[in-house]
Amino acid sequence: MFTWPTNYDSCYTIAGVITKEGVGLHSGEKTKVRIFPYEKEGYYVSFADKPNEIFRLTQDLIGSTMLCTAVKLGRRNLYTIEHLLSSLAGCGLSYIHIEVDGKEIPLLDGSAIEWVRAFEEVGIKKVPKPENFIRKINESIIFNKEDSLIALTPSEKTTIISTISFSYKAIGNQTFVIDLNPKCFVEMIAPARTFGFKDQFQELSELGLIKGGSLDNALVCDGDKWVNPPLRFHDEPIRHKILDLIGDLSLVGLPKAQILVYKGSHSLNARLASSLKN
Numbered sequence: 001m002f003t004w005p006t007n008y009d010s011c012y013t014i015a016g017v018i019t020k021e022g023v024g025l026h027s028g029e030k031t032k033v034r035i036f037p038y039e040k041e042g043y044y045v046s047f048a049d050k051p052n053e054i055f056r057l058t059q060d061l062i063g064s065t066m067l068c069t070a071v072k073l074g075r076r077n078l079y080t081i082e083h084l085l086s087s088l089a090g091c092g093l094s095y096i097h098i099e100v101d102g103k104e105i106p107l108l109d110g111s112a113i114e115w116v117r118a119f120e121e122v123g124i125k126k127v128p129k130p131e132n133f134i135r136k137i138n139e140s141i142i143f144n145k146e147d148s149l150i151a152l153t154p155s156e157k158t159t160i161i162s163t164i165s166f167s168y169k170a171i172g173n174q175t176f177v178i179d180l181n182p183k184c185f186v187e188m189i190a191p192a193r194t195f196g197f198k199d200q201f202q203e204l205s206e207l208g209l210i211k212g213g214s215l216d217n218a219l220v221c222d223g224d225k226w227v228n229p230p231l232r233f234h235d236e237p238i239r240h241k242i243l244d245l246i247g248d249l250s251l252v253g254l255p256k257a258q259i260l261v262y263k264g265s266h267s268l269n270a271r272l273a274s275s276l277k278n
């Protein structure tokens with residue numbers, strides 16, 4: 001059986017080629033992704049119709065939209081990249097080339113687990129460790145927006161302590177603490193699906209914004225109950241928030257730090273990531 005490392009002391013890439021197809025959240029269209037090992041460190045993307053134009057993903061290319069993380073690659077945007085990036089960084093993988101046929105990364109089941117299972121199928125192999133694979137932190141950093149905050153203090157490990165608080169009773173207050181490593185990521189974070197709210201879901205569908213959104217790729221909360229139970233964990237929403245945070249930090253390197261998040265968001269995560277980049 002495949003076993004994931006219990007630390008980030010070594011860096012890996014995949015040992016074979018992965019192909020996955022699925023529906024894009026925004027367009028509702030089928031999109032296809034192939035993932036290859038690459039000779040250089042980092043994450044690279046090309047579009048299937050322009051194989052010679054290969055972009056290295058950097059924090060500067062990240063633009064967020066209302067509903068997902070997008071990257072600007074030349075004249076095109078690539079949407080909904082966050083869960084794939086989270087699964088790569090969480091599993092300790094680098095030296096990766098992603099080829100996309102379409103304009104979105106498929107949402108799959110709304111979590112990172114299908115990517116992880118695909119990595120396990122082809123296996124992983126050790127590669128030289130990039131300098132900022134796990135980023136050393138020298139001083140504390142804090143950002144806040146209204147009552148939400150993200151704070152980071154230097155540590156020998158990568159520890160995430162995250163809390164959300166929703167008035168919807170089905171979610172309420174949830175806190176999750178994790179000393180991150182590939183094995184813990186795969187077991188505790190990767191299976192957690194994205195979540196949304198019934199009223200918001202209807203509004204966005206009417207605006208034609210989430211043509212690919214369905215009860216198969218998001219948990220939908222309706223006040224004090226879930227529209228599509230069962231949950232994979234009783235605290236699946238907070239675990240998904242951590243999945244998103246890992247994706248948002250993936251292009252600058254996970255920090256050796258205690259990261260404390262209260263009511264986290266992509267925009268706060270992005271501010272932290274921008275402050276960490278070289």
Ligand SMILES: [Zn+2]
Nearest residue numbers: 082194240244
């Ligand atoms: Zn997400």
